[in-house]
Amino acid sequence: MSKLSVLAARTSLCLLSMVGRGGSMPGTIALKLDPDSLSKLKFNGPVILVTGTNGKTSTANMISSMFEKAGKRVISNRKGDNMKAGITTAILTHTKMNGTVDADVCVLEVDELNIRHVLPYIPVSALVVTNFFRDQLDRAKEMEQLINSIESVLPNYQGTLVLNGDDPNTVRLALKAPKANAVYFGIGQNQYSVLNGLEAAEGKFCPICASRLHYDYYQYSHIGHYSCPNCDFKTPEYDVALSDINLTSQTFVIDQHQYQGPYEGMYSMYNYAAVAAVMKHFNVPATAFDAMLKDAPKPAGRNEHFTKGNQEVILNLIKNPTGANEVLKVIEQDQNEKAIVIVLNDKEQDGTDVSWIYDTHFEKLMDDQTKQIICTGRRAGDMALRLFYGDYQNDLSIEDDIDQAVSKALASSEHVYVIATYTALLVARKAITKEMGL
Amino acid sequence: MKIKCAWMYHDIMDLYGDKGNIMTLSKRAQARGIDFEVDTIGIGQEADLCQYDLCFMGGGADKEQVALIPDLLKRKDNIHQAIAQNTFFFLICGGYQLFGQYYETVDHQKIEGVQVGSYYSLTGKDKSRCIGNVVCDANLDGIHLRLVGFENHGGQTMNVEHPLGRVIQGNGNAFDAGMEGYYDGHILGTYLHGPLLPKNGELADFVLVKALQKRHPEFTLQDLAPMDNPWQAPARKAILDRYQLNDQPE
Numbered sequence: 001m002s003k004l005s006v007l008a009a010r011t012s013l014c015l016l017s018m019v020g021r022g023g024s025m026p027g028t029i030a031l032k033l034d035p036d037s038l039s040k041l042k043f044n045g046p047v048i049l050v051t052g053t054n055g056k057t058s059t060a061n062m063i064s065s066m067f068e069k070a071g072k073r074v075i076s077n078r079k080g081d082n083m084k085a086g087i088t089t090a091i092l093t094h095t096k097m098n099g100t101v102d103a104d105v106c107v108l109e110v111d112e113l114n115i116r117h118v119l120p121y122i123p124v125s126a127l128v129v130t131n132f133f134r135d136q137l138d139r140a141k142e143m144e145q146l147i148n149s150i151e152s153v154l155p156n157y158q159g160t161l162v163l164n165g166d167d168p169n170t171v172r173l174a175l176k177a178p179k180a181n182a183v184y185f186g187i188g189q190n191q192y193s194v195l196n197g198l199e200a201a202e203g204k205f206c207p208i209c210a211s212r213l214h215y216d217y218y219q220y221s222h223i224g225h226y227s228c229p230n231c232d233f234k235t236p237e238y239d240v241a242l243s244d245i246n247l248t249s250q251t252f253v254i255d256q257h258q259y260q261g262p263y264e265g266m267y268s269m270y271n272y273a274a275v276a277a278v279m280k281h282f283n284v285p286a287t288a289f290d291a292m293l294k295d296a297p298k299p300a301g302r303n304e305h306f307t308k309g310n311q312e313v314i315l316n317l318i319k320n321p322t323g324a325n326e327v328l329k330v331i332e333q334d335q336n337e338k339a340i341v342i343v344l345n346d347k348e349q350d351g352t353d354v355s356w357i358y359d360t361h362f363e364k365l366m367d368d369q370t371k372q373i374i375c376t377g378r379r380a381g382d383m384a385l386r387l388f389y390g391d392y393q394n395d396l397s398i399e400d401d402i403d404q405a406v407s408k409a410l411a412s413s414e415h416v417y418v419i420a421t422y423t424a425l426l427v428a429r430k431a432i433t434k435e436m437g438l
Numbered sequence: 439m440k441i442k443c444a445w446m447y448h449d450i451m452d453l454y455g456d457k458g459n460i461m462t463l464s465k466r467a468q469a470r471g472i473d474f475e476v477d478t479i480g481i482g483q484e485a486d487l488c489q490y491d492l493c494f495m496g497g498g499a500d501k502e503q504v505a506l507i508p509d510l511l512k513r514k515d516n517i518h519q520a521i522a523q524n525t526f527f528f529l530i531c532g533g534y535q536l537f538g539q540y541y542e543t544v545d546h547q548k549i550e551g552v553q554v555g556s557y558y559s560l561t562g563k564d565k566s567r568c569i570g571n572v573v574c575d576a577n578l579d580g581i582h583l584r585l586v587g588f589e590n591h592g593g594q595t596m597n598v599e600h601p602l603g604r605v606i607q608g609n610g611n612a613f614d615a616g617m618e619g620y621y622d623g624h625i626l627g628t629y630l631h632g633p634l635l636p637k638n639g640e641l642a643d644f645v646l647v648k649a650l651q652k653r654h655p656e657f658t659l660q661d662l663a664p665m666d667n668p669w670q671a672p673a674r675k676a677i678l679d680r681y682q683l684n685d686q687p688e
Binding site: 134142143144145204205210212352353354355356357358359378379380381382384385386388389390391396398 | 456457673675676
């Protein structure tokens with residue numbers, strides 16, 4: 001059976017690549033032929049799953065690339081789908097006919113709700129969890145149910161949990177995994193830490209006794225140093241910690257060694273910390289970690305810069321309050337006069353509920369430097385209303401056509417920021433290159 | 439003129455952007471020269487709700503919501519007193535459920551409510567939830583409004599004596615309930631997020647007037663100056679067009 005499904009997956013991938021498709025179809029076919037496809041495979045090296053609300057793509061890509069820099073052959077689902085079928089595709093298309101997976105390391109980004117469909121079926125060495133925030137709540141239902149779904153497969157898990165020690169929502173997973181060992185990464189108090197958390201925050205309550213958690217400080221959102229006044233639950237001791245972080249130079253220190261990362265913002269620092277924890281756990285040389293950071297490509301639409309003459313456009317993905325707040329903080333720091341295009345869609349992958357724009361601090365755009373905001377996308381009206389009720393005073397407009405929106409922004413300012421939800425990202429990118437003549 | 443608003447459990451009941459309702463009330467009041475003063479009221483905080491013209495409570499995650507029940511029940515008498523003294527209550531989702539007779543959590547715990555309305559809320563079968571856009575036609579003391587919002591609730595609210603309105607699109611109080619929310623002149627409870635008020639400015643004005651009437655019984659909707667807001671119509675149209683609906687209540 002397993003041979004057949006490997007064959008089927010490889011054949012269908014071959015056929016699909018001839019017609020220019022791929023994605024999750026081969027895995028879907030294999031799973032139809034044999035629902036246990038994954039559990040019959042033989043893996044020769046570590047299998048690492050990466051999940052969490054924000055940063056799982058960047059983190060998984062950095063882990064893959066780090067192992068490659070260390071000379072390992074890596075399988076990943078870098079190009080695509082993080083649901084079970086996509087993951088099955090990634091693995092089966094690199095599997096020999098005898099069922100042996102042909103790689104030294106597997107690094108798989110897994111959707112949070114798909115962990116329970118993947119983790120029990122393959123020999124996972126490490127489960128890396130970046131964080132848990134409100135994200136597309138209408139799909140994931142409440143975050144509590146999402147965490148429960150992961151917890152449900154942990155009682156028999158015997159690998160390692162690599163957890164964000166500063167996020168109580170990830171640390172609680174260790175409580176449900178008696179056979180696993182846990183490794184914690186984090187960042188100690190620093191110049192960016194704040195005493196009061198103002199952003200939308202989850203994890204206010206202790207997962208053991210439900211008392212309100214006490215925070216000594218916050219790094220961003222509910223990520224910070226917490227303890228329960230009533231029981232033992234608290235930020236654990238870090239196994240790997242970043243120190244001397246500098247968000248301007250994007251540098252940090254691990255074991256007296258300074259590194260420079262390719263991505264901006266505090267949330268990226270946590271992704272570096274997660275990768276560093278994997279490095280230490282699997283004894284990957286620090287030189288490979290360093291080489292990975294130096295060569296890391298910027299993912300499309302994650303702080304992607306477009307320039308022509310004096311004109312600069314920066315494109316960013318926004319998908320939930322926490323990620324969006326971090327993007328807005330970066331925009332706020334730019335002291336130039338600027339125009340902003342916001343593309344708000346509400347398709348399935350964006351989240352059909354757009355209420356999260358009210359949990360997001362668009363007030364960061366409400367300064368003298370932001371001369372113009374143009375709203376476009378399926379829910380442009382909601383975005384304009386949000387800015388109106390947030391008391392935005394400068395020029396505000398709605399454009400039905402995204403090309404028009406970008407062109408209008410380019411006409412009024414040399415510095416343009418485009419922020420787009422998931423399904424709008426590629427269209428926004430196209431509009432930028434078209435209107436800039438790139 | 440001034441409106442004193444109590445925002446109950448603002449730090450727990452703040453799911454799905456419900457804070458947008460406070461932003462809307464505040465901006466619409468100030469645009470008419472009315473002071474809108476908000477006090478947040480958290481667990482354990484002493485407050486006499488009778489001192490307020492308006493009390494607002496949003497929705498929360500199931501687990502977090504449970505944490506505030508003992509505190510809320512301690513305020514039960516004070517809430518009934520405040521209602522008798524014409525404080526207006528505006529409640530969304532979890533807040534709405536908690537003012538009923540009782541509600542049942544996802545793990546079938548039965549939790550006593552403030553018992554202002556005769557309604558009660560059961561949990562959805564197999565953790566099912568009503569999720570999606572909602573259009574409903576409300577009747578508020580004879581004022582007919584078409585409301586546009588988003589529902590996301592497991593709770594199935596039954597035995598609603600005075601529904602807020604008739605559902606045109608979506609579920610409402612329970613799967614295929616046909617009716618949405620609760621309104622009895624003193625309390626407006628609804629499952630509608632969105633948040634609700636930014637896209638329904640006329641409802642926001644109605645809430646402001648109900649609050650003002652505590653200290654100015656003669657005040658009516660006609661006394662509120664019109665307000666220019668070019669963004670509400672396109673935001674509503676984006677939803678209404680999908681269901682081939684126009685922007686008029688039936």
